[in-house]
Amino acid sequence: MKSYKLQIKSIEWLFILMSDEDYRKAHGIDSQGVTLKHKQEVHLNKKHFTKKLVGHELFHAYHASCCTSSTDNIDSEDTEEIGAEIIEFHLDEMVINRNKIYRGLGGR
Secondary structure (H helix, E strand, O other): EEEEEEEEEEEEEEEEEOHHOOOOHOOOOOOOOOOOOOOOOOEEEEHHHHHHHHHHHHHHHHHOOOOOOOOOOHHHHHHHHHHHHHHHHHHHHHHHHHHHHHHHHOOO
């Protein structure tokens, strides 16, 4: 199991690359990665480890950093606006961080 720490909006997140067996035990077979928002952790299945998967879960981490889980009544229009704001203000940073995480966990 490998891990990589990253600061997102001054909060430390831990990205963990798990063996297929460990990942399945923890999260079942219905996903390849999962973002645990309240623990500030991202678990990635080594069997499906790609830059795209890292980017997907990293977006969830950035979305969680907008405190959406503690806000009531967010509709689809609000969710779209939050996504657009993340892209507007954090896209370059996210690409850099995606690459750092990917390499930090052993990707080439």
